[in-house]
Amino acid sequence: MSLTKIGMAAKTAAMYLNCMDVSKKNEGLFAAAQALLDGEKEILIANQADVSRAENIGMNPALIDRLMLNHQRIQDMSDGLLQVAALEDPVGEVLSMKKRPNGLLIGKKRVPLGVIGIIYEARPNVTADAFGLCFKTGNAVILKGGSDAIDSNKAIVKCLQDGLRKAHIQETALQLITDTNREMTRRLMQMNEYVDVLIPRGGAGLIRTVVENSTVPVIETGTGNCHIYVDETADLSMALDILLNAKTQRIGVCNACESLLVHKSLAEEFLPVLWTALKEKHVEVRADEYSCRLVPEFSKASEADWGKEYLDYILSLKLVGSLDEAIAHINRYNTGHSESIITKDYEHAQRFLNEVDAAAVYVNASTRFTDGNEFGFGAEIGISTQKLHARGPMGLESLTTTKYIIYGNGQIRG
Amino acid sequence: MSLTKIGMAAKTAAMYLNCMDVSKKNEGLFAAAQALLDGEKEILIANQADVSRAENIGMNPALIDRLMLNHQRIQDMSDGLLQVAALEDPVGEVLSMKKRPNGLLIGKKRVPLGVIGIIYEARPNVTADAFGLCFKTGNAVILKGGSDAIDSNKAIVKCLQDGLRKAHIQETALQLITDTNREMTRRLMQMNEYVDVLIPRGGAGLIRTVVENSTVPVIETGTGNCHIYVDETADLSMALDILLNAKTQRIGVCNACESLLVHKSLAEEFLPVLWTALKEKHVEVRADEYSCRLVPEFSKASEADWGKEYLDYILSLKLVGSLDEAIAHINRYNTGHSESIITKDYEHAQRFLNEVDAAAVYVNASTRFTDGNEFGFGAEIGISTQKLHARGPMGLESLTTTKYIIYGNGQIRG
Numbered sequence: 001m002s003l004t005k006i007g008m009a010a011k012t013a014a015m016y017l018n019c020m021d022v023s024k025k026n027e028g029l030f031a032a033a034q035a036l037l038d039g040e041k042e043i044l045i046a047n048q049a050d051v052s053r054a055e056n057i058g059m060n061p062a063l064i065d066r067l068m069l070n071h072q073r074i075q076d077m078s079d080g081l082l083q084v085a086a087l088e089d090p091v092g093e094v095l096s097m098k099k100r101p102n103g104l105l106i107g108k109k110r111v112p113l114g115v116i117g118i119i120y121e122a123r124p125n126v127t128a129d130a131f132g133l134c135f136k137t138g139n140a141v142i143l144k145g146g147s148d149a150i151d152s153n154k155a156i157v158k159c160l161q162d163g164l165r166k167a168h169i170q171e172t173a174l175q176l177i178t179d180t181n182r183e184m185t186r187r188l189m190q191m192n193e194y195v196d197v198l199i200p201r202g203g204a205g206l207i208r209t210v211v212e213n214s215t216v217p218v219i220e221t222g223t224g225n226c227h228i229y230v231d232e233t234a235d236l237s238m239a240l241d242i243l244l245n246a247k248t249q250r251i252g253v254c255n256a257c258e259s260l261l262v263h264k265s266l267a268e269e270f271l272p273v274l275w276t277a278l279k280e281k282h283v284e285v286r287a288d289e290y291s292c293r294l295v296p297e298f299s300k301a302s303e304a305d306w307g308k309e310y311l312d313y314i315l316s317l318k319l320v321g322s323l324d325e326a327i328a329h330i331n332r333y334n335t336g337h338s339e340s341i342i343t344k345d346y347e348h349a350q351r352f353l354n355e356v357d358a359a360a361v362y363v364n365a366s367t368r369f370t371d372g373n374e375f376g377f378g379a380e381i382g383i384s385t386q387k388l389h390a391r392g393p394m395g396l397e398s399l400t401t402t403k404y405i406i407y408g409n410g411q412i413r414g
Numbered sequence: 415m416s417l418t419k420i421g422m423a424a425k426t427a428a429m430y431l432n433c434m435d436v437s438k439k440n441e442g443l444f445a446a447a448q449a450l451l452d453g454e455k456e457i458l459i460a461n462q463a464d465v466s467r468a469e470n471i472g473m474n475p476a477l478i479d480r481l482m483l484n485h486q487r488i489q490d491m492s493d494g495l496l497q498v499a500a501l502e503d504p505v506g507e508v509l510s511m512k513k514r515p516n517g518l519l520i521g522k523k524r525v526p527l528g529v530i531g532i533i534y535e536a537r538p539n540v541t542a543d544a545f546g547l548c549f550k551t552g553n554a555v556i557l558k559g560g561s562d563a564i565d566s567n568k569a570i571v572k573c574l575q576d577g578l579r580k581a582h583i584q585e586t587a588l589q590l591i592t593d594t595n596r597e598m599t600r601r602l603m604q605m606n607e608y609v610d611v612l613i614p615r616g617g618a619g620l621i622r623t624v625v626e627n628s629t630v631p632v633i634e635t636g637t638g639n640c641h642i643y644v645d646e647t648a649d650l651s652m653a654l655d656i657l658l659n660a661k662t663q664r665i666g667v668c669n670a671c672e673s674l675l676v677h678k679s680l681a682e683e684f685l686p687v688l689w690t691a692l693k694e695k696h697v698e699v700r701a702d703e704y705s706c707r708l709v710p711e712f713s714k715a716s717e718a719d720w721g722k723e724y725l726d727y728i729l730s731l732k733l734v735g736s737l738d739e740a741i742a743h744i745n746r747y748n749t750g751h752s753e754s755i756i757t758k759d760y761e762h763a764q765r766f767l768n769e770v771d772a773a774a775v776y777v778n779a780s781t782r783f784t785d786g787n788e789f790g791f792g793a794e795i796g797i798s799t800q801k802l803h804a805r806g807p808m809g810l811e812s813l814t815t816t817k818y819i820i821y822g823n824g825q826i827r828g
Contacts, residue, residue: 015745019768098790104779106789113801114771192625196801211606212629217802220631238824245826331429353819354433357528365518365822374827375520375818376512387527387610387815388631389803401801404789405767408779410652412659413788 001175003187006142007194009172010115013140016170018112022089025136028167032135033081035163036128039155040074046155047124054148066123067149077128077156084132087378090397091138094405105407110400112138114196117188119144119210121202124152130201131160131174133381137399140173142195144188146202147180154178189214201382204309219390219398221382224254224337225309226367229261229326229352231343236270238364239342240277245366246340248281252311254383255338255370259306259316261326264290267319271295278315287317306333323348327355334358336385338367359385359392415589417601420556421608423586424529427554430584432526436503439550442581446549447495449577450542453569454488460569461538468562476666480537481563491542491570498546501792504811505552508819519821524814526552528610531602533558533624535616538566544615545574545588547795551813554587556609558602560616561594568592603628615796618723633804633812635796638668638751639723640781643675643740643766645757650684652778653756654691659780660754662695666725668797669752669784673720673730675740678704681733685709692729701731720747737762741769748772750799752781773799773806 001009017025036043047069054064090110097107116139118130127143134141145153153176161171177184189198189210197217200210204223211218228246230239246257262270267290275295278285285291286301298317305316306329320326330339340362341352349363360370370393372380377395384390390398415423431439450457461483468478504524511521530553532544541557548555559567567590575585591598603612603624611631614624618637625632642660644653660671676684681704689709692699699705700715712731719730720743734740744753754776755766763777774784784807786794791809798804804812 015769015771018771100788100790104783215626217631217634217800219802235824241824241826249827355429357429357432358817360818360820362820363822365820365825366827368827369518369820369825370818374514376514386631388633391815392818401805403772404774404784404806406774406776406779406783408777410649410655411779411783412655413663413780413782 003177003184003191004194006175006177007115007191010140010142010175011194013170013172014112014114017135017138017140017173020138022091024167024169025089025138026085028135028164028169028173029081029085029132031167032128032131032160032163033078033085035159035166036074036078036081036156039159039162040071043069043074043152043155043159046151049151050124050149059148063122067152069124069152073125077125080125080129081132084136084379087136087396089136090400095402102411103409104411107405107407108402109405110397111403113399113401115140115142115194116399117142117144117191117195117198117216119185119188119198119200119202119206121146121206122148124149124156126201127153127156127176128160130381133379133396133399135173137396139399140175142175142177142188144177144185150178150180186213189216192216199382219382219384219394220386221384221394222254223309223335223385224256224383225258225307225333225335226255226338227259227261227330227334227340228257228367229320229330229339229341230263230266230270231323231326231341231345231348232263232265233344233348234263234266234342235344236266236273239270240274242340242342242364242366243274244277244281246368247278247283247315248313249366249368251313253368254309255367256311257315257367258308258310259318259333261318261320261329263326264319264321267291267294282313284314285317286314288319290319291317309335323351327352331355331357336387337383338362338370340365340367359383417591417598417605418608420589420591421529421605424554424556424589425608427584427586428526428528431549431552431554431587434552436505438581438583439503439552440499442549442578442583442587443495443499443546445581446545446574446577447492447499449573449580450488450492450495450570453573453576454485457483457488457566457569457573460565463565464538464563473562477536481566483538483566487539491539494539494543495546498550498793501550501810503550504814509816516825517823518825521819521821522816523819524811525817527813527815529554529556529608530813531556531558531605531609531612531630533599533602533612533614533616533620535560535620536562538563538570540615541567541570541590542574544795547793547810547813549587551810553813554589556589556591556602558591558599564592564594600627603630606630613796633796633798633808634800635798635808636668637723637749637799638670638797639672639721639747639749640669640752641673641675641744641748641754642671642781643734643744643753643755644677644680644684645737645740645755645759645762646677646679647758647762648677648680648756649758650680650687653684654688656754656756656778656780657688658691658695660782661692661697661729662727663780663782665727667782668723669781670725671729671781672722672724673732673747675732675734675743677740678733678735681705681708696727698728699731700728702733704733705731723749737765741766745769745771750801751797752776752784754779754781773797
């Protein structure tokens with residue numbers, strides 16, 4: 001199908017979904033969840049084709065693992081849809097309603113965004129996840145997955161559409177672009193007439209490409225150069241626990257800590273202890289000159305290290321002379337994701353919360369908590385690192401917009 | 415000054431404004447308002463240079479009128495800043511604060527966007543308006559006005575900066591790009607490192623250029639192909655009043671009515687009366703075939719007319735057979751701005767409110783009310799016709815974002 005036809009079908013589906021009752025939407029989610037289970041065999045066969053191709057081109061094992069599906073992963077996708085069905089539907093809520101002096105009653109109502117385009121990479125489970133969240137909020141979705149997962153994605157979408165059909169819902173609520181030509185992606189990014197928002201999900205390269213080439217509004221997600229600052233008054237044992245958690249509990253995630261700032265006065269006491277703990281976890285430390293003198297096993301950081309999201313067993317480390325210096329360093333090098341201060345000082349805690357510019361700013365906690373589930377949203381479409389529309393973990397509400405509804409009785413403007 | 419230096423200075427100013435007390439910000443606004451009055455002579459001299467240049471190149475009188483300043487207009491700019499000072503500051507409000515089962519206290523706080531770029535055209539009063547709204551919400555602003563108004567803009571910015579200095583506030587809170595080279599504008603649109611959001615203010619061409627060339631997130635404002643639908647059960651006298659108001663009360667504005675839909679059953683009764691009234695206001699009507707048969711003075715509409723924002727004494731007119739047809743036509747041709755139904759039918763009113771996709775949807779009122787002041791916001795930076803971040807008239811809140819602030823006591827993720 002041509003991209004224009006996909007766009008038109010999505011716009012039509014969006015108008016139809018816009019007014020759908022939540023019970024009907026949940027029926028669709030239940031049916032789609034069941035269809036994934038019923039289609040397990042077909043999905044696994046398709047996935048095997050993707051995995052074989054990946055092995056033949058020598059894809060790295062970690063990526064192949066992301067690509068691979070099995071009984072449990074299909075079960076998880078299906079369960080994910082049921083969980084979304086259980087969430088409250090934000091659509092239709094009237095956020096305010098006020099009468100103006102001229103008698104006009106002006107209400108602000110939460111409505112679906114319309115058509116959402118999701119551009120993502122290798123993980124085929126994103127296909128079901130993204131569908132579930134967009135569908136629950138009454139949006140039509142156009143998916144453009146990575147070419148590596150194309151067979152799996154086709155099989156998953158076929159199941160989900162089968163489910164929708166069984167629930168007597170237009171299957172164009174969900175469409176997959178099957179043409180893996182990059183030109184298609186480029187055109188999708190400029191289809192302002194049909195697409196209301198694009199959400200890229202994947203690595204920094206993908207996100208940059210979408211931000212640079214899209215004329216459709218984008219919600220930028222994901223990259224995190226997250227800092228932990230150990231303040232002069234920090235409880236050092238808490239600082240160590242939090243740093244180890246944020247750095248090593250999961251390496252490849254955007255809310256992992258990539259850079260540690262330590263107040264100079266703590267260096268001699270804290271750095272050796274820190275190194276003992278990090279060495280055990282096989283974490284390489286790239287540090288400033290003075291730190292390297294204290295712990296010769298540290299390697300020397302270059303300027304580029306301060307801005308890096310390693311997603312690896314590497315940590316950059318810098319000593320700072322003051323809270324001001326820590327805040328200035330973070331605001332210069334961070335990606336606006338998650339930042340944490342470890343301190344016992346009330347004023348320092350407040351200043352850090354106020355002055356650090358990021359989606360999530362913590363006192364005495366691990367940056368790893370920046371996550372829709374940890375924040376209590378029940379689901380997450382991604383973590384926004386931009387300031388427009390949504391910032392931080394994005395739950396169902398971030399897939400909605402508002403509309404003014406105005407009740408008059410003949411008012412004209414004087 | 416180079417654009418990079420402007421960007422860096424703006425980012426520094428934004429961090430400084432971020433934590434400024436509202437009383438200090440108001441002091442800055444008072445001082446800037448006074449400085450405009452004090453600088454009237456210099457502003458008028460500069461403006462005269464712009465106006466002379468415009469006359470020499472034969473600019474059309476309506477545009478010269480937009481460009482021209484006088485005592486009253488400078489007074490109005492100054493008063494505008496005082497009005498903004500009187501508004502409540504949305505920054506700092508904590509929108510929610512919840513304790514998670516692990517003891518983390520997660521709050522969502524309203525904060526400034528950071529650095530806002532405003533790209534606008536001929537009207538120099540936008541310079542003071544945009545500064546006032548951005549400054550009140552703690553944002554640094556980079557202005558890029560039209561080259562036609564460059565001397566006026568320079569003089570106005572100089573006054574505003576003088577005011578800030580007198581209030582002991584960094585004058586880089588407000589910067590004007592004085593290089594009128596278009597390449598500068600293009601670079602501003604891609605300065606993601608320093609600019610958090612761009613708001614274009616002006617005609618459809620300017621807005622399209624910004625949307626198409628910007629990698630910085632944009633809030634699209636302005637174009638309005640607004641419809642009024644006269645439903646089968648409409649009070650025809652109300653319909654006529656509202657249509658005349660929406661079409662002719664002010665011609666060149668985005669919330670003016672450009673297209674009228676009338677239920678077929680009303681055509682013979684309503685169209686002649688409508689024509690009598692419109693003729694008096696010198697409005698040309700471009701209509702479908704059947705309407706042209708009923709009123710031979712109508713000219714025939716082409717397909718292009720349905721999508722047009724005339725901003726002129728022209729109205730397109732189409733008869734429709736049903737509410738469904740009216741809604742489908744509007745959703746196909748509108749620009750997502752303002753739409754109104756005139757009806758006595760409860761179900762039709764509700765369906766129109768629910769199914770029409772626009773920022774503001776009215777029952778029995780003029781589309782002209784889509785305006786920050788009419789909505790009770792006290793000010794307006796523009797009217798968003800996109801769905802991300804802000805939709806409809808944008809008050810002070812739309813110049814803010816949120817930030818999660820998280821209070822912990824050693825939490826790590828399991």
